[in-house]
Amino acid sequence: MKYKINVALTRKILRGSYLLILALLIVPAVLVLNEQPTLLTNSKLIPAQLIVRTPDDQTLEFTTFEPTVIEALDAAQISVGEKDTLSLPDNLPLSAGNSYQIEIIKRNNVTLSYAGLAVEAAAPDLPIAELISRSGFDLLNMEDGSRIEQQVADSESNAGAVISYVDVEHKTEKVLEEIPFSTVTVNDPEMYIGESKVRTEGIVGQRALIYDDIYENGIFLSRTQ
Template sequence: MRRDEDAPPVAVLGHRKVWSVVLNVLIGKPGKSRVLRLGAQAAVLTAVVGGTVAFANQDTDVDLTVDGRTTLVSEDADTVGELLAARGIRLGARDVVAPSPAAKIEDGDDVVVRYARQLEVSVDGKTQTFWTTELTVDSALRAVGIRADGARLSASRSLPLGRQGLALVVTTPKKVTLVADGKRAKVTTTAPTVGDLLTEQGLTLGKDDTLSVLQSTPTVKGLVVAVTRIDKKTVTKTEKVSYATKSVKSAKLYKGEKKVVTEGVQGSRTATYAVVLADGKVVSKKLVDATVTKKPVTQVVQVGTKARPASSSGGGGGGSVAGADSLNWAALAQCESGGNPSIVSSNGLYHGLYQFSVSTWRAVGGSGLPSQASSSEQTYRAKLLYKRAGAGQWPVCGRKLFT
């Protein structure tokens, strides 16, 4: 131990040792001459008389340990409290000293002082404050009853606790689910936050990647963290351009008739898109530029405006329609309706000689119900339908037209 440099030289000897030397000299030992003994006695008495004050004020030698650091000190003190006061040590309400301040001290005694420190501990987000006289993080946690086996600490367990105290974060192991890059894994982690978890698992986020939760989110048991990889691309492709349709009136065609005079032709263009993919799947596509490389050709359709001639009142031929008059309409009517102009199908959808639906009847200029029109009117409308769409309008009986 190091001796306090401020102690007076006489303090090196305790009270008992000093007086033992004095007594030995004063009493003398056998075999010494009376003259020599008297001379020594005179010298000792002179020293005693001259050093009376020094002996009266003899210091006490004590090993003083403050927060684990031990020093040999010498002070003119009879109690622990006097020793501490002499050393300028003031104790707070939470500090401890052993023995107690009122205890008597003698040479060779040990006095231990521990200052209290404030320890703020946050365990998985729940914070508590303690006062402790322990000197390291590990011993302080044990002293306050916090089990931290396998946990992550924000400071080393062996870190000394200074008198300024410490704020400590403790994260216990938890099982969480991590979904990233096409994989779903259950991991046990002591990472305090989701950001720390990603670092722990070696996952790096791109500038456009997204997380299902904030990186600052605390990790809790059962948490699911999903990483979505976002990829942004520019895609250029050749596309077809649809043609427009233009209708023009024609006095050469009857009302209800149409004729394509210019076939429409599709064009083409080069289109550039900004595409966003999430984990490889397109989630958005925006046109940013388009250049027409081939213009489409507009389709032109003539629409008839000429009034139709009155229907013939005769018994079978109806109005004349070029290219259809020579067909066997009577055979078709016999097949479709048994030649009955007023017949209606059992479901009410089809009418007359040629079993017109009401919508088809009206598409070829008919009015009212087909089954209420004359036979010649029905035949005329059937001829117009044939000119427009062919014999396929009567899937079963249409072949009769050619017999």
């Protein structure tokens, strides 16, 4: 009887030890399985870094959890003008832990006029001389009196600038003008008083006059001989 009890007790001890060992093996396995979701959850807590250069040459650095570039700028209350552009796409997704360098490129409304035809455009904020160079107006012929006219508040900025190329055209016009003949009265003693006659028929003459007509943007301006 004592032998049987000892055997049963031994089995219980072995069974308990087995369960303990099994439990010790299972717990690390559960921890390993749960580790990946934990890492994924923590990655959402890592912000993206943005380094923004503004049109007035200021550099702003901040972190954000916003999903896209434009949403991050809006959340940081960084103004982007309606005509301004970004060096990165505004809908670019932001990845956790990554750093992004963004430049806000200021663009101004300018008006370019060629021979009376005007076009409005958005141009980078440049000195007026550089804008004229980029527009190609400085390559046009100026020898015939054509010219570039500027309406701008500040030579260092093209904001609201109006740049016009005035096309001057010269046209030569030949006009024929009649030259009326003159009359000379000669006394003839052989004729009675009050009597007259034409000895030679007069002929109306002609002369050619050359005029220089000036047109600006296709509209007649003046005429000189």
